[in-house]
Amino acid sequence: MxxxxxxxxxxxxxxxxxxxxxxxxxxxxxxxxxxxxxxxxxxxxxxxxxxxxxxxxxxxxxxxxxxxxxxxxxxxxxxxxxxxxxDAESDQRSETAAETSAVISDAEMISAPQAAPAQDAHAVEIVAKGETTAEAVPIPAAVHTEGERAQAAIGAVRHVLASPAVRARAKDLGVDLSQVKAEGDRIRHADLDAFLRYGSGQGYHAPQTAAPRADNPIKVIGMRRKIAENMAASKRAIPHFTYVEEIDVTALEALRADLNDVRGDRPKLTMLPFLIAAICRTVADFPMINARYDDEGGVVTQYGAVHLGMATQTDGGLMVPVIRDAQAQNIWQLANEIRRLSDAARNGKIAPQEMGGGTLTITSLGPLGGIATTPVINRPEVAIIGPNKIVERPIFVTNAQGVEEIRKAKLMNLSISCDHRVVDGWDAASFVQALKRLIEKPVQLFSL
Structure with missing residues (x-):
């Protein structure tokens, strides 16, 4: 052994x-x-x-x-x-030496009289014992004597050892085994696999790769076409910029958990109604955010009421039902309206009047929210807000005694994309900072 x-x-x-x-x-x-x-x-x-x-x-x-x-x-x-x-290395050296002896022995039997007439090059294939062979290598025609030809064969041969199965596979793939690096004394399937994986530049393909699916042209129609037209028009006409800020939502998540504990069998509150309530409170001081821009008429209309569009993914594509007068609704009313509009949109029962007239949009991917987003504005609105996923990380804080300490916090990035023709970067940053202060102290959402 x-x-x-x-x-x-x-x-x-x-x-x-x-x-x-x-x-x-x-x-x-x-x-x-x-x-x-x-x-x-x-x-x-x-x-x-x-x-x-x-x-x-x-x-x-x-x-x-x-x-x-x-x-x-x-x-x-x-x-x-x-x-x-x-001693495995000793075993390998002995085996290699035996194979080399077999090659030399066979090479010595090559004789000039039986050789083919002189050409520009002669190929000699030397067969070693067992299931392995050496690659055929051209021998210069200038070599004439029997001894010279044998020595040339031995020196020119690229000693490549591989099983018949590996050789057959390499032949089918068009791979020259002399180009394949071997781990050990012979080329195996694993060596060929490694070569194929990193040889795509030479036209080879990785093994065990699933066959590509057939091309499937799909005509863009209906809701998908409308979305494409609106998004293309928005990117063509609106010079977007995006601002992102990190917000500590630890207190807000604790408040939400407390409220859900007393809701019994009623649907649980998500983060969205809290964010909408905070946006409605904050936007009153930043009317340039809650606006629509008629670029053909050159008129910006700032709205007193917040008709908040809520981006909703459906089987037919992205729809944006609108929560009318969101600023006049409390947390529980907003939660009910969010659920009603979302269900109607996904079931295809949304009314036409519930799909237009928005003044500001919020878009959230929920747990898929990512680190940061750059949402596209829902034209002719001038801003769109995108909360991202919540993550837990340690942060440095200063306690009431003025001592810095580390605590675990739930953090969320919030993005806002704005129309730079209407909203300046300073305005967007100031709005988000005011929104951040309100979200980080959520008890203010319930104050008069």
Whole structure:
């Protein structure tokens, strides 16, 4: 019995290490040659490593998630050996030496009388013992004597060893095996896989790649066409800018949880009605945000009432039902209206009069909100607000005694995109800062 150390091969130019993402075996398992050993992930791809030998796994390099340097031992496998040694490198050197002797022995049998007439180049294919062969390499025609031709054959041969299955696969793929790096003494399926994954520039394709789906042209009609037209017109006509601010919503989330605890079987309050209530309170001091711009007439209309558009994803596309006079509704009324309009839009029962006349829009992706968004303005409005997802992070705060301390906080980024023809950057930033102060002290939402 002997030990074979399988070292992590070079699986890409510039790759220094790879992460173990899956082990296909455990210590004590029997593994066959070319069977999956582990999946290794680099910053470019995930590569499946295959065992180059048949044997019993006696050691694995680490756990899933560990980083393994290129060239270091990934697994140790106990294999059947003739000399009982545990020196795998010694076994490999002996095997290589035996194969080299076989090549030289066969090469010495080449004789000039049986050779084909002199040409610009002669190809000699040398067959080694077992299931491996050496690649055919041209021998210069200037070599005439038997000894010279034998020596030239030995020196020119690119000694490439591979099983018939690997050779057949390489031939089908059009891969020159002399270009493939081998981990060990012969080229295996894993070596060919690695070459294919990083050889796309030469026209090769990665193995086990799913066939591409057939092209599916879809005519843009109905709601989808209307959305496309509106968004294109908005980006063509409106010079957008986006401002993003981080807001601590720890207190607001605690307040929301307390209110939901006493709601019984009634639907729970989401973050959206609180944000709408805060926007309606804040926008009264920033009338340029709650406005519509008639660019053809050159007239900006600032509105006293807030008719808030609420971007809603439906099966037919993005719809924006409008909450009329949002500033006149409390948290629970807003929650009910949000639910009613959302359900109507998704069920196709929204009334036409509930889809127009908005003065400001809010768009939220909920838990998919991302770090920051750059929402597109719903023309002819001049602003759109986009809350993003809430994350928990440690922050530095100064307590009542003036001592700085660290506490866990729930943080949310809030984006606003504005029409720069109507809203200046200073106005947008001032509006968001005022909104932030109100959201971070949500008890003010219930004050008169």
């Amino acid at each position: 002997g030990l074979y150390s399988f070292r992590l091969p070079d699986i890409g130019e510039g790759i220094a290490e790879a992460e173990i993402v899956t082990w296909h075996v455990a210590v004590g398992d029997v593994i066959n040659e070319d069977s999956p050993l582990a999946d290794m992930m680099t910053d470019k791809a995930t590569v499946e490593m295959e065992s180059p030998v048949t044997g019993v796994v006696v050691e694995l390099a680490g756990e899933v998630g560990d980083m393994i340097p290129i060239g270091s031992t990934l697994a140790v496998i106990r294999v059947e050996g003739a000399d009982g040694t545990d």
